[in-house]
Amino acid sequence: MKIYVTSIFVDDQDKAEAFYTRVLGFQVKHNIPLGEDRWLTVVSSEAPDGTELLLEPSNHPAVGPYRAALVADGIPAHSFQVEDLDAERRRLEKHGVEFVQEPMDAGPVRMAIIDDTCGNLIQLIEMNEAG
Template sequence: MKIRLTSVFVDDQAKALRFYTEVLGFVKKHDVPVGETDRWLTVVSPQDPDGPELLLEPAGHPAVKPYRDALTADGIPLAQFTVDDVRAEHERLTALGVRFTQEPLDMGPVTAAVLDDTCGNLIQIVTQPQDQ
């Protein structure tokens, strides 16, 4: 069994695509119209273009807003991405105007920071030791 696809709910797919590609550095993999306004829109890591996909899923379902609002209010990230160096990535993203809700923090074997993806989610970035 492998993880092939996971998703984050987004308020605006076009805005999310810009943020996840132009700011975070992912690349678009699939962009297929679904209905009148929605799309099957996925991004992947440029380092692993055939790896797991992240679906930028429309947040239209009524359960999404209270779920995301509760997570955000408690400071809980919806997703986590691994980076080579959290502190360097924090500097790069801050220079691009990204708002962090948690600055880089050493937490045992990992260093983590939490950012606002501008689309309704908190995202955690972490650096893990190479042997994990």
């Protein structure tokens, strides 16, 4: 068994598509119209056959309070691994990405948290050599 797709709730699929592809560097895997919304998934350009991230519309009534509670507590919706967190930070800041938690060491990882502009916090992780 393996993870095929996981989802993240987004306020606006067009805005999310732009952020996750143009800013983070993912690529669209599926873009299938489904009424007013789309089955819109992205994958890492480093692993195009890997796990897909569904940019899922956040219109279910439970989503708003759930995401607001996560953001209020500083809890990321997802965690993405990067090779060099400091280099990634410099690259993302050039795109105007807000870091809500500066890079810091946390045991076997170096981590930071960004705002995805679509209602979520995202954790960026760099594995330390010991990790």
